[in-house]
Amino acid sequence: MRNTAKERFINTGYYIGYAVIVIFFVFPLFWAFSLSVKNVPELFATPPILFPSDPKFENYAYVLQNTDVLTYLGNSFLIVFATILFVLLIAIPAAYAFSRMEFRYKGLALIAILIFQMVSPVVVAIPLYRFFAQFHLLNNYISLIAVYVAIGLPIATWFLRGYFDSIPKELDEAAIIDGCSRLQLVWKVLLPVCAPGIASVTILVGVQSWSQFVIPFILLDDNHLFPVSVGIVNLQSTTNAITTHYLAAASIISILPVIIVFILLQRYIVGALTSGAVKG
Amino acid sequence: MTDARVDEVKTSSKAQKRSFIQVLGNTPIPWILPLALILICIFLYPIIEIVRLSFTNASLVGDDYSYTLSSYTSLFTSPGFIKMLWVTGFFVGFSVLFQMAFGFVIALMIDQGTKRNLVGTVVTRTAVLSAWAIPGVIIGIIWSLLYSETESGILNYFLSLAGVTNPVAFLSDPINALISVTVANVWRGTAFSMIFVYAGLQTFPNDVIEAAKIDGAGAFQRLFKVIIPILKPIILVNLIVITVETFNTFDMVMALTGGGPGRSTEVIALSIYNQIFNNFHLGEGAAAAVLLLVINIALTVVYFRFLEKGSKEGRA
Numbered sequence: 001m002r003n004t005a006k007e008r009f010i011n012t013g014y015y016i017g018y019a020v021i022v023i024f025f026v027f028p029l030f031w032a033f034s035l036s037v038k039n040v041p042e043l044f045a046t047p048p049i050l051f052p053s054d055p056k057f058e059n060y061a062y063v064l065q066n067t068d069v070l071t072y073l074g075n076s077f078l079i080v081f082a083t084i085l086f087v088l089l090i091a092i093p094a095a096y097a098f099s100r101m102e103f104r105y106k107g108l109a110l111i112a113i114l115i116f117q118m119v120s121p122v123v124v125a126i127p128l129y130r131f132f133a134q135f136h137l138l139n140n141y142i143s144l145i146a147v148y149v150a151i152g153l154p155i156a157t158w159f160l161r162g163y164f165d166s167i168p169k170e171l172d173e174a175a176i177i178d179g180c181s182r183l184q185l186v187w188k189v190l191l192p193v194c195a196p197g198i199a200s201v202t203i204l205v206g207v208q209s210w211s212q213f214v215i216p217f218i219l220l221d222d223n224h225l226f227p228v229s230v231g232i233v234n235l236q237s238t239t240n241a242i243t244t245h246y247l248a249a250a251s252i253i254s255i256l257p258v259i260i261v262f263i264l265l266q267r268y269i270v271g272a273l274t275s276g277a278v279k280g
Numbered sequence: 281m282t283d284a285r286v287d288e289v290k291t292s293s294k295a296q297k298r299s300f301i302q303v304l305g306n307t308p309i310p311w312i313l314p315l316a317l318i319l320i321c322i323f324l325y326p327i328i329e330i331v332r333l334s335f336t337n338a339s340l341v342g343d344d345y346s347y348t349l350s351s352y353t354s355l356f357t358s359p360g361f362i363k364m365l366w367v368t369g370f371f372v373g374f375s376v377l378f379q380m381a382f383g384f385v386i387a388l389m390i391d392q393g394t395k396r397n398l399v400g401t402v403v404t405r406t407a408v409l410s411a412w413a414i415p416g417v418i419i420g421i422i423w424s425l426l427y428s429e430t431e432s433g434i435l436n437y438f439l440s441l442a443g444v445t446n447p448v449a450f451l452s453d454p455i456n457a458l459i460s461v462t463v464a465n466v467w468r469g470t471a472f473s474m475i476f477v478y479a480g481l482q483t484f485p486n487d488v489i490e491a492a493k494i495d496g497a498g499a500f501q502r503l504f505k506v507i508i509p510i511l512k513p514i515i516l517v518n519l520i521v522i523t524v525e526t527f528n529t530f531d532m533v534m535a536l537t538g539g540g541p542g543r544s545t546e547v548i549a550l551s552i553y554n555q556i557f558n559n560f561h562l563g564e565g566a567a568a569a570v571l572l573l574v575i576n577i578a579l580t581v582v583y584f585r586f587l588e589k590g591s592k593e594g595r596a
Contacts, residue, residue: 011396011398014389014392014393014396014398015398015400017389018389018393018398018400018401018403018404021386021389021404021407021408022400022403022404022407024467025407025408025410025411025467026407028422028423028426028467029410029422031422031425031426031434032422032425035425043432044430044432045432046431046432046437047432047437048432048433048434048437089314090314090315090318091315093310093311093312093314093315094311094312094314094315096311097308097311097312098312101307101308101311103307103308109312109316111580111581111584112319112324113319114580114583114584115576115577115580116319116323117580118524118576118577118579118580118583119323119327119573119576119577120527120528120530120549120569120572120573120576121528121530122528122530122549122552122553122569122572123326123327123330123552123569123572123573123576124322124323124326124327124330125326126326126330126333126552126556126562126565126566126569127325127326127329127330127333128322128326129340130329130340131325131326131329146318146321146322147322149318150318150319150321150322150323151322153315153318153319154319157315181302181305182305182306183305207412207413210413210415211413211414211415211416211531213415213416213417213530213531213534214530214531214549214553218553218557228415229415229416229417229418229531230417232415232417232418232421233417233421233534233535236421236535244425247421247425248425251418251421251422254415254418255414255415255418258413258414258415259410259413259414262406262409262410262413263406263410266402266405266406266409269409270405270409270475270478
């Protein structure tokens, strides 16, 4: 009996811990939501109001109609989608070669890719800005997406290489004996087996690209081309204290897609992250 | 030439072509060429270019410049430089310390909770991880709302409930601002450390802990003598990755303080940007960028050494 009492005591400790953690991580988001459904007097009320009695959802309508938030979201979707597509198209064959072929300077190439993974985007953005300015490639989605793809490639290549490594080579040999070319082997045999790994890379590169800020901030200055990260900073610079509720609403709108995807896919995301972490 | 011979030549060249493609397909070249091209254009070329620019007096646009060391001398001797190093050091040091500590504790709690069949582990995990998925600039904006210094600011209200009489100048006082930025960054980065440690715990040989329990090891002994030593490799990798990430942080600080007040929260990545795009000192900014690059590469080399050592030990 004493033991169960002790267990119950420990469990209560865990629950209190969970509550503290959840409050610490959710409260900032809750507060932004709370601000987003207030009117001006409520914004300045003291003591501050946590739950406005009459939430003003019309603030959201105002933001959608009077700012370019929807354009920014659309731009972000386009950029992220194109980035994921090209990252996969380029990283899958490269990861296959790094996993299954032996060639000179392979180790050197892998360490170079790892270094690129660690290099700050600010460092590469400056020469790229000069270069793109010279060739009139600023405010251009093709050059912009090329940079996004380059930033996503190192982690995708390393991750997928690890995934290919975990697939037994006997599978390749069997396919070759059956008369598959290498291309058919990758496309028809290895890709289906790699589907979970590819899903993980999609999630990792998707989140990374959705959050990307420095690159579009430096390479774009046309408001209609901004992704949501740059657009919201632009919006922030034009808001003041009495439009805080609109800024909060715009912030909530721009994280809503991520949060929805996140909660729906959370099981897979944890899988993606944990397998990524273990494989380095 | 007769028709038959022409046909013969055609087929043989066709056969040659096919075999050439097949041979090429068996070399790594076509498989890694796209990757190599894009990484050379968008990483290698800019890296070489930034090093070159750091030894010039070039401006942001235009081709008129000469080679000089003045960027480095003026960077290292400027009074702001030492301060920027301090600010960056504080930001990186405390961010990494608390992200590791919180990430470790939370991962352990979720792992243990799952083993005890407690409800709420998934909710807790999701709450922490959602911070990872939110763009840094939006985290900066949300925290700037929390840090509001007026009487209707929520954190100041909580502090007043706790007995603090004067509103705290979270963002307008230089020292407070640096602490505030670091706290927001810990909020953002803890998820990453948590997932690393959590992943490590998933691969954990459970019988090891049971054996330690049977041998009479207390909770703290189990933690320091069993769990931490086994997780050491993953903790080290985590340490390097988040250190690099924190050195590279730009977006969150930009949205939260813009580096201010004054330059009191101007971490290195932000300082590079301001030097170049606000003060138009390309050379000096490039020199600072080279410094950041050296930090990035040094940490990567440590990481790679470590990976190599790990895989050799794993094979042995």
